[in-house]
Amino acid sequence: MLDRNAERGAGDAYPGYDVLAKWRGPSWNEKTREVVAARLQVGDTPQFLTAEEFEILAAVADRVVPQPCSRSPVPVAGLLDRKLRAGVLDGYRAKGLPRDGEAWRRGLRALDAEARARHDRGFAAITDADQDDLLRRCEAGELDAPEWAGMPSRTFFKHRLLRDIALAYYSHPTAWSEVGWGGPASPRGYVRLDFNDRDPWEAAEAKPGREADALRTNRNVR
Template sequence: MSVTSGAAPRRAADGPPERFPGFDVLEQSGHWDAVTSGVVLSRVGMPPDIRFFTPAEQAVATALCDRLLGQPDEDDGTGTRLPLVNLIDARLAEHRTDGWHYHDMPTDAQAWRDTLAALDADAQEQYGTGFATCAHDEQTALIQAVQDLGSDPWHGLPAAHVWSLWTRYACTAFYSHPTAWNEIGFSGPAYPRGYKNIGVDRLEPYEVHDAIPSDDPLRRSR
């Protein structure tokens, strides 16, 4: 499907215009090998049960990831809310880390527990309530304070490495999901089909042009 040049992109309810309207990466699943298709399609089914985080940790981690990725608090029926914490939890429960961790940080599993507790402690100190029950702007301020510290310590840990831990796991979970692929126009695994139209702005027949002009401020800001 292609978008007519100059056509206004569709706008999701209470959200920005769709950049790739009509594109659904799952329509390409028949071109993937069986193993790849199984892995990808499993991500759109029921999310894995929480096995690593405690209920209190899950609440903090959910609010944290929602602020980092701009997710709605609840599923609004559009299917845009992704189970980020479930995906992160599955990695930690199954010890599927990046294969390394900073020398001045605990292992990723322990670092997640420690930093979620520290974030909750900051919320209690500053706002008198847990992080998960803080207002959105309060949660944002607490998270931003960690990023702003840079290489300085935060609760005895390098703030920059804490920020890296959170964003690495959150972004990996988000961009492993087909819904996020639709948002960025990614057509999924190329194996075994491959690509035949190589070059700038040369799309495959199943790809969709970006519906937002390149000079649009919305596109530049995303």
């Protein structure tokens, strides 16, 4: 009984918590609403990448940050595509890595070529397990199809693929709610700072067997 509850709790650590419920409250200022509103408009269509590249990216993102079917997905590929179009850089680039947009184009095409060489199908069309296998080889630096054109697959994986996808996913309010973060906080910050302290405007964590309490509390977070 307890175990089953714990399992369900692990799937949803902060049941009913939605950081967007604070949108009109004192935790969100005008500037924050402006930038997050723009992010919430981003859809699943490319503006920088080609349709083919975008499809591969979406498949890669699904493996790096798998999402539950129980809610509408964060458009990871779309968010990353917008960042590439805006030309926002990290401020440093490892030797052998071209600038971000070019690195992504080349990396996605190379992953696709590796999939075709092994499975006769593009990356987006192979099984989840085969995708994971290819990504693991990329992480280990074992991929060297001519499409990589001198870009080390390992460097691409760590500095571009993992980093950019993780940053894109966790830039979205849905992901903020998922991890139980307080979210935007200005002008209102926090008062209660010690261990196990929670302000009434923070997410309540589901304790095993008491998920309903957390759910009730989280519905009142403003």
